[in-house]
Amino acid sequence: MIIYNVTFNVEDSVHDHWREWMQQHIRQVLATGLFVKAVFSKVLIKEEMGGTTYSVQYYAHSKSTIEKYQAQYAQQLEAQRLKSFGDKVMTFKTALEFIDEFTVNEIL
Numbered sequence: 001m002i003i004y005n006v007t008f009n010v011e012d013s014v015h016d017h018w019r020e021w022m023q024q025h026i027r028q029v030l031a032t033g034l035f036v037k038a039v040f041s042k043v044l045i046k047e048e049m050g051g052t053t054y055s056v057q058y059y060a061h062s063k064s065t066i067e068k069y070q071a072q073y074a075q076q077l078e079a080q081r082l083k084s085f086g087d088k089v090m091t092f093k094t095a096l097e098f099i100d101e102f103t104v105n106e107i108l
Contacts, residue, residue, distance in 0.1 A: 001098035004035070004058040004066050007043070011051045011088040018089055021081075026056060028077060034069045035060050059098075066095055 010018050026038050035058040043053035060066050081089060 002060045002063050002066055003096040003098060004060060004069070005094045005096060006056045006058070007092040007094075008054045008056070009047060009049060009051045009090045010054065010085075014085050014088045015052055018085060021084060022054070022056075025077065025081070029058060029069075029073070032069060032073050034065050034073075063095065063097075 008018075008022075022040070026040060029035060030038055037059045039057045039059075041055045041057075043055055045053075047053050060069075078091075081091075
């Protein structure tokens with residue numbers, strides 16, 4: 001499993017509008033059929049740059065799936081964000097390989 005993590009720092013002036021827009025954006029990304037799920041989270045650590053930071057983790061079966069997303073869909077969806085919010089929302093993207101998962105029940 002590969003996790004495509006997108007971190008957003010959102011200026012306060014567009015925060016509420018962006019949150020509404022983001023709910024629809026995540027649905028658009030999932031509608032590509034390339035990801036099996038998405039997790040939308042607020043980062044609780046305050047950034048020096050200000051604003052509010054969020055993370056969306058999209059889960060895919062393979063690295064090639066993420067490459068296909070980037071080649072076929074990412075530019076268009078990124079353009080929508082830039083058109084709506086310009087430089088008031090900054091992004092940082094990372095691809096992560098899922099290694100293992102541990103639960104409390106396994107330890108006890």
